[in-house]
Amino acid sequence: MQITQEIKSFATVDSDVLIVGVSKNQENVEKWAEFVQFFGEPMEEWVKSGDIQTDTKSITKIPVFTKEAKVKRLLFIGLGNRKSLSKETLRAGFGLAGKALHKMKASKISLWADSFTTDEILPEEVSNLAAEGIVMGSYTVENYKTTSNEQDITIEQISFITDAEPEKVFAGYHKGEVYAAAVNEARTLINRPGNLLTSTKLADYAVELAKEYNLEVEILDKAQLEELGMGAILAVNKGSKEEPRMITLKYQATEQWEDVIGLVGKGVTFDTGGYSLKTKTGIVGMKGDMGGAAAVLGAMRIVGEMRPNKNVIGVIGSTDNMISGEAFKPDDVITTFSGKTVEILNTDAEGRLVLADAVAYAKQQGANTLIDLATLTGGVITALGYDKTGALTNDEAFYRSFVEAANKTDEFVWQLPLTENDKKRIRKSDVADLNNSPGGDGHMIFGGGFIGEFVGDTPWIHLDIAGTSDAMSAYDFGPKGGTGVMVRTLATFIDQLANSTEE
Numbered sequence: 001m002q003i004t005q006e007i008k009s010f011a012t013v014d015s016d017v018l019i020v021g022v023s024k025n026q027e028n029v030e031k032w033a034e035f036v037q038f039f040g041e042p043m044e045e046w047v048k049s050g051d052i053q054t055d056t057k058s059i060t061k062i063p064v065f066t067k068e069a070k071v072k073r074l075l076f077i078g079l080g081n082r083k084s085l086s087k088e089t090l091r092a093g094f095g096l097a098g099k100a101l102h103k104m105k106a107s108k109i110s111l112w113a114d115s116f117t118t119d120e121i122l123p124e125e126v127s128n129l130a131a132e133g134i135v136m137g138s139y140t141v142e143n144y145k146t147t148s149n150e151q152d153i154t155i156e157q158i159s160f161i162t163d164a165e166p167e168k169v170f171a172g173y174h175k176g177e178v179y180a181a182a183v184n185e186a187r188t189l190i191n192r193p194g195n196l197l198t199s200t201k202l203a204d205y206a207v208e209l210a211k212e213y214n215l216e217v218e219i220l221d222k223a224q225l226e227e228l229g230m231g232a233i234l235a236v237n238k239g240s241k242e243e244p245r246m247i248t249l250k251y252q253a254t255e256q257w258e259d260v261i262g263l264v265g266k267g268v269t270f271d272t273g274g275y276s277l278k279t280k281t282g283i284v285g286m287k288g289d290m291g292g293a294a295a296v297l298g299a300m301r302i303v304g305e306m307r308p309n310k311n312v313i314g315v316i317g318s319t320d321n322m323i324s325g326e327a328f329k330p331d332d333v334i335t336t337f338s339g340k341t342v343e344i345l346n347t348d349a350e351g352r353l354v355l356a357d358a359v360a361y362a363k364q365q366g367a368n369t370l371i372d373l374a375t376l377t378g379g380v381i382t383a384l385g386y387d388k389t390g391a392l393t394n395d396e397a398f399y400r401s402f403v404e405a406a407n408k409t410d411e412f413v414w415q416l417p418l419t420e421n422d423k424k425r426i427r428k429s430d431v432a433d434l435n436n437s438p439g440g441d442g443h444m445i446f447g448g449g450f451i452g453e454f455v456g457d458t459p460w461i462h463l464d465i466a467g468t469s470d471a472m473s474a475y476d477f478g479p480k481g482g483t484g485v486m487v488r489t490l491a492t493f494i495d496q497l498a499n500s501t502e503e
């Protein structure tokens with residue numbers, strides 16, 4: 001439960017911790033003198049001496065000694081030179097504060113919003129970045145240790161010290177909290193092992209989500225996929241005892257089901273590689289091969305909560321990729337939902353197959369713009385590393401407006417080219433329309449380009465999140481593991497689209 005309230009003076013702050021922004025020239029901050037007077041003269045000295053650190057991304061915690069104070073601790077976030085402070089750096093500072101709050105087990109917090117403002121960053125943006133940072137930063141990975149008694153903190157109460165309009169500040173916080181909570185939900189799905197998160201379970205999750213937010217939901221089971229001729233997702237599923245699922249969520253904002261953006265996610269709950277088997281080291285971590293699905297579910301959660309004026313459909317193709325006497329094999333030829341045939345050259349290039357059917361289905365269900373998200377290739381990691389999402393598009397203007405959203409959330413996206421020559425190689429096969437693995441050179445492009453074959457002229461962006469969906473080590477916004485990358489960007493983009501069609 002969330003209580004948001006406004007506090008007028010330091011003496012009435014009643015919480016576990018008060019969060020304060022501190023920069024080199026702190027004397028310019030309004031009420032700083034009042035703060036120093038209330039919490040004690042040494043404050044001023046400690047900022048100068050560095051005992052309270054002012055560098056960006058530094059956190060200083062100190063207990064409160066003032067007798068009249070009700071707050072127990074102060075937590076300072078360094079802002080460096082306030083003039084050059086960016087929103088990204090501030091969000092990261094709050095992320096680190098979130099980690100500290102978690103360690104302190106603080107559940108009642110106060111934020112001196114006005115101590116973080118700059119000429120560019122308004123109080124309602126401070127509260128928004130604070131919510132995103134703190135809620136993401138305090139995230140912990142669900143574990144199954146029999147000895148674990150670590151409790152997740154939930155922030156039960158937040159109060160603000162601000163001279164700005166409190167409603168705006170509260171609204172900024174609320175939005176940030178909704179976004180970050182959806183990111184954390186996505187992370188939890190990514191972190192959940194394959195034996196516990198099967199395609200059926202993922203579909204159950206989507207049904208619950210739909211109930212919670214009054215979304216339309218449809219789950220296609222194996223028999224229905226067979227009936228519809230979804231030969232691509234079925235081929236990937238052939239070696240498994242677990243049934244596949246095609247999951248569809250619809251959020252209808254307007255009377256007519258038109259101008260629908262489709263979010264399509266790869267939901268491979270575990271990828272062994274199939275007969276093109278992964279190595280014993282390469283296979284570890286493949287529980288996270290449903291990061292695209294998690295991103296779609298996270299974005300749909302935000303959409304459900306924020307109710308933007310934009311029709312959205314989320315489609316997730318889900319299965320695992322296993323080996324058995326039944327499994328699909330290299331040299332097999334399959335027929336996809338679209339009717340196109342594919343020669344299988346590599347059973348480990350399974351994501352593009354699942355997405356081929358999912359993308360075609362999203363179009364059939366009315367999507368007239370498409371974004372697909374997938375932990376699709378190791379190639380994107382080779383090309384861009386672990387901190388950049390790779391993108392392809394068939395519509396530069398559509399992509400540019402997406403990048404605008406990604407810039408707001410600070411989720412780095414970088415476009416790679418998809419040339420006619422690349423397409424030629426995807427279409428090269430003696431026995432089928434396409435092949436699923438044209439080569440190891442620049443293969444991020446082949447992976448996404450293959451999906452593009454099922455998109456046609458519909459404006460489309462492909463996002464390969466193989467590098468960014470799962471963090472190899474702890475980072476500003478939490479522990480290693482699922483990141484929930486693109487959840488906030490997708491929601492921000494939808495928000496952007498909703499506001500641009502309102503005129």
Ligand code: BES
Pocket residue numbers: 271273289346348349350351375376377378379437439443466467
């Ligand atoms: N799920 C993997 C991609 C992946 C690799 C995700 C590393 C996360 C971390 C995907 O299905 C895959 O195996 N791709 C192959 C494609 C190749 C066989 C053409 C790859 O990238 O090696």
Ligand code: ZN
Pocket residue numbers: 271273347348349350351
């Ligand atoms: Zn694979």
Ligand code: ZN
Pocket residue numbers: 268271289348350351375376
């Ligand atoms: Zn995969």
